[in-house]
Amino acid sequence: MRLAALGLCLALALPSAARADSSCVDVQFTPADRLQIVAWVETASGQYVDTLFITQQTGSFGLGNRPGRFDFNSGPNWPYGRRITTFPVWSHRHGIQFPAVMFQSATDPDPSYCFAMTGMAYTLCSENNLSHDFNQSSRELHFCRPLNYYSTAPNGTGPSDQEEWDAGTCATTAFTDKGTFSASATTGYPPRIDVIRQGPDSPSVDMYRVLNPFDAVSAPTPVGGTPTHAPWSSSMTAGDYVLYVETAKEFDTNAAYDSTMYPAPTNITFADYGLPYRGQPSIVYRVPFTVGSTSTEAATATYFGYGSPDDADGEIRPPDGTITTDTPGSGGARLELVSDGSDMYRVRVTIDPNQGGTPPVAPSALAPTTVHSADVEMSFVAPGVGPQQSQVSGYEIRIRASEEMTAANFSDSMPVTAHVDPAAAGSLQTFELDGLLPETDYWIGVRAFDDCHNAGDLAITHVITAARTSGTVDACFVATAAYGSILANDVEMLRRTRDMFLRTNALGELGVEAYYTFGPLIAAPVGESELLRATARDVLAPIVARVRRLTF
Numbered sequence: 001m002r003l004a005a006l007g008l009c010l011a012l013a014l015p016s017a018a019r020a021d022s023s024c025v026d027v028q029f030t031p032a033d034r035l036q037i038v039a040w041v042e043t044a045s046g047q048y049v050d051t052l053f054i055t056q057q058t059g060s061f062g063l064g065n066r067p068g069r070f071d072f073n074s075g076p077n078w079p080y081g082r083r084i085t086t087f088p089v090w091s092h093r094h095g096i097q098f099p100a101v102m103f104q105s106a107t108d109p110d111p112s113y114c115f116a117m118t119g120m121a122y123t124l125c126s127e128n129n130l131s132h133d134f135n136q137s138s139r140e141l142h143f144c145r146p147l148n149y150y151s152t153a154p155n156g157t158g159p160s161d162q163e164e165w166d167a168g169t170c171a172t173t174a175f176t177d178k179g180t181f182s183a184s185a186t187t188g189y190p191p192r193i194d195v196i197r198q199g200p201d202s203p204s205v206d207m208y209r210v211l212n213p214f215d216a217v218s219a220p221t222p223v224g225g226t227p228t229h230a231p232w233s234s235s236m237t238a239g240d241y242v243l244y245v246e247t248a249k250e251f252d253t254n255a256a257y258d259s260t261m262y263p264a265p266t267n268i269t270f271a272d273y274g275l276p277y278r279g280q281p282s283i284v285y286r287v288p289f290t291v292g293s294t295s296t297e298a299a300t301a302t303y304f305g306y307g308s309p310d311d312a313d314g315e316i317r318p319p320d321g322t323i324t325t326d327t328p329g330s331g332g333a334r335l336e337l338v339s340d341g342s343d344m345y346r347v348r349v350t351i352d353p354n355q356g357g358t359p360p361v362a363p364s365a366l367a368p369t370t371v372h373s374a375d376v377e378m379s380f381v382a383p384g385v386g387p388q389q390s391q392v393s394g395y396e397i398r399i400r401a402s403e404e405m406t407a408a409n410f411s412d413s414m415p416v417t418a419h420v421d422p423a424a425a426g427s428l429q430t431f432e433l434d435g436l437l438p439e440t441d442y443w444i445g446v447r448a449f450d451d452c453h454n455a456g457d458l459a460i461t462h463v464i465t466a467a468r469t470s471g472t473v474d475a476c477f478v479a480t481a482a483y484g485s486i487l488a489n490d491v492e493m494l495r496r497t498r499d500m501f502l503r504t505n506a507l508g509e510l511g512v513e514a515y516y517t518f519g520p521l522i523a524a525p526v527g528e529s530e531l532l533r534a535t536a537r538d539v540l541a542p543i544v545a546r547v548r549r550l551t552f
Contacts, residue, residue, distance in 0.1 A: 023291055024452035025232045027052060027243060028348045030336040032329030033224025036063065036248040038090045044240040044288070048093050051217055052243075053230035056415050058086055059218030061142055062208070064189025067103040067179040069127045070311075073264050073274025074250055076168045077435070079143035079176045080130060084187060086248045088307035089284055091188030092314025098211055099181035101191050103127060104136040104202050130270040132177035138198040141401050141437070142414070144170035146273040169374055169435050180204045190214050194414055209412070216411065220397075223419045224329070225336070229394065231453035236291045243298075245285040245347050246307065247334045253279035254331065256322035257309070280323060280331050282307035284316050285347045295352045299345035303332035352452070358386045360448035360456030363395075369430070373438035373466045377430065378418075380459060384425030385450050392448035395420045396455065399433060405443035405460050413445065422448075438468040 027039050036058055041049040057063045064087070068080035082100065084091070106126040130146050144164075151161040159167070178195055180202035190212040197205040209215070222228040253259065262278035265271060286304035290296050305316035306323055324331030335346040363380040370377040385392055397420070398405070398413040405413055418431035436442065445460045 023233070023236050024352050025052070025236075025243075026350045026352070026451070027230040027232070027245070028227070028338075028350070029230075029245065029285075029346060030227050030338050031222050031224060031247070032249065032334050032336070034221065034249065035224075035334055036086050036221070037245065038087050039230055039243060039245045040090060040094065042093070042242050042244065044242060048095055049241070050232075051090070051094060051214055052232040054214055054218050055221045056218040057221060058083075058189065059214040060193050060212075060414065062101065062190065062192030064091065065098060065101050065187050065191045067101055067106070067127065067132075067177055068130070069265065071262070071265050071276075071278065072130070073146075073271075074277035075147045075149065075274040076165055077142070077144040077170065078146060078274060079140065079174065080146070082127075082187070082189075084189065084311040085278065085281065085307075085309065086189070087246050087282055088311045089244070089282065089314050089316055090246050091311075094188065096190075096213070097186040097188060098190055099183075099204075100185035100187045101179035101204070101208075102182050102185075103129070103132060103177050104180045105133055105177075128265065128268040130268075130273055134175075134200075136177045136200050136202075137175040138178060138195075138200050140174040140176045142192075142194055143174060143176060145172065145174040146270065148273045149275055150272070170437075173437060178202065178205050181207070193412075218415060220415050220418070226419060227338070231393065231449070231451065233452045233454065238292050240288065240290050243287040243289060243347070243349050244304075245287075245335070246282050247285075248282045249279070249330075249334055250277040251275070251279055252324075252330050252334075254322075254324045257281070262309075278309075280306070281309040281317075283323070283332055283334050285335065287347050287349050289349045289351060291351055295350070297348065297350045299343065299348040301337060301344045301346055303346070359454045360385045360392045360450060362457035363429070363446050363448060363459045366444070366446055366459040366461045368461070368463050371463060371466055373468050374436050375432060375434035376436065376442075376444075376463050376465065377432050378444060378461075379428055379430045380446060382423050382425055382427045382429050383448050383456060385448075385456075389425040391424055392422050392456070393451045393453070394422055394449055395429075396447050396449060397431065398445050400443045400445075401437070402441055403443070404462075405445050407458050410445050410447075410458055410460075413443075436465050438465050440465050 025041075029037075031037060036055050037053065038051065038055070038058070039053040040051040043049060063083050066080065066082055068082060070082050070084050072078075072081035074081065103126060147161040147165050149162050149165050164170075178197075178201045179191075181204040191208040193209040193212045193215045195201070195205055195208065197203070217232075219230070257278070257280045259276040259278075262276065264274075264276040283306050284304050285300055287298050287300050289298040303319060303323070303325075305318050307316065308314075319325075319332065325333060327333060328336065338345055338348075340348075361383040363383050366378065366380040368376050369379050383392060384390060397416050397418050398410055399416050400409070400413040403409075416433055418433055420429050420431050423429060433442075433444070442463050442465065443460055444463060445458055447458045448456045450456075
């Protein structure tokens with residue numbers, strides 16, 4: 001496994017000594033909605049041991065290490081912006097450095113320029129453009145195109161950006177620049193691991209998965225208000241340890257951290273897309289615990305401190321009046337205060353001997369119950385654990401697009417955010433997968449795990465999503481497919497020309513409506529073929545030139 005290869009496995013990281021029985025460490029918390037969360041263990045003396053849990057947006061999809069300046073605005077499934085302020089404590093303490101991922105068109109000067117927090121520095125790095133070249137973009141299977149929250153939809157063109165934002169789904173297929181490794185700049189955040197290099201992509205993409213050691217512990221972002229367990233099984237030397245849980249949340253503003261202090265970037269293209277996301281910094285919870293021969297438990301009901309607001313270092317700042325503590329879901333209360341009898345906690349750790357019992361059997365009758373163009377509803381029959389068919393502790397659900405899932409590649413497939421509350425063996429369980437692409441092959445795998453995260457057998461099924469429904473395609477079909485991105489400069493110019501001129505007269509309106517009728521049929525094959533994309537760009541070239549003369 002990658003963790004063991006990099007020397008991060010707990011059994012290898014600790015000093016040689018007599019070992020306790022293999023133990024099960026279960027971290028328990030109830031998060032607010034849309035948190036980024038990471039949990040890791042250090043020795044009592046501060047030596048990093050291992051990462052137990054990390055939400056997949058950072059651990060698998062490269063939230064902290066992707067093209068674009070760190071202070072880009074944000075929105076649902078926003079594709080760009082190196083969010084180096086997500087886990088500043090963890091990213092400095094785990095001790096691994098990764099090459100920074102930049103736009104393929106970016107220059108690469110001294111890293112101090114690339115990561116300085118000034119407009120001039122990002123101009124030097126060419127990291128301040130939401131658009132990207134058509135010959136450096138490939139089809140996106142996770143992130144969406146950036147949205148302008150305040151935009152409105154012209155009559156008959158389908159949903160506005162605001163409607164898509166509120167729905168939280170990708171209404172159109174996006175094409176994004178997957179980036180390239182900097183020759184000099186580094187970061188403590190891993191790159192994304194969900195992409196396979198296509199023609200326009202940099203050769204660096206082949207290395208993204210290889211270099212990321214945290215995909216094995218990445219998990220979907222927990223649903224807000226849902227009691228969450230992060231179980232971890234490992235042989236541990238008896239002794240004292242410390243668990244840290246670091247949380248980050250976009251748009252978590254207060255009087256000390258708001259859009260006035262941390263505004264949207266200015267003097268960049270497409271500055272009106274998204275909203276300024278930076279608010280209160282990362283919040284850290286700390287729980288000392290002991291591993292021995294008997295079961296133990298430890299907890300905390302208060303936050304321990306917060307991380308650097310600008311990723312300056314890995315230090316934990318002590319609590320102060322700038323952090324909100326009295327608003328559920330905000331600041332120091334990002335993790336809920338949970339009552340368990342007379343005990344109150346925000347983070348609790350239980351340590352039990354791992355008896356190594358029989359793992360769960362595979363879920364049965366895994367199948368779709370409803371299939372739409374962008375989502376599917378699934379069901380299966382709950383398995384049990386051991387001869388007594390005890391209730392399982394939870395489920396791991398992963399999805400794989402356009403390639404068959406097998407037991408061998410299940411762990412390399414993408415975990416999903418669907419949450420299933422475990423039920424008694426034999427019960428019917430259901431979940432929903434959304435944000436899918438129409439007319440696409442997906443393989444869905446489910447396996448159960450017990451209280452110590454011992455995984456059971458795997459169930460896999462194949463689903464093809466339905467055809468695209470009317471009104472869910474963006475208005476610049478052919479241009480978007482030809483240029484690879486809705487935000488390519490020429491595409492945006494064509495869209496704005498359409499809204500300013502064509503939709504203001506009857507003849508122009510008739511032409512636009514005809515385009516909406518036939519555009520999607522043309523755009524589908526264009527978007528999938530580089531030859532057709534090049535041909536479409538040649539056809540659009542004189543139109544683009546004419547529009548430039550009209551508008552500039």
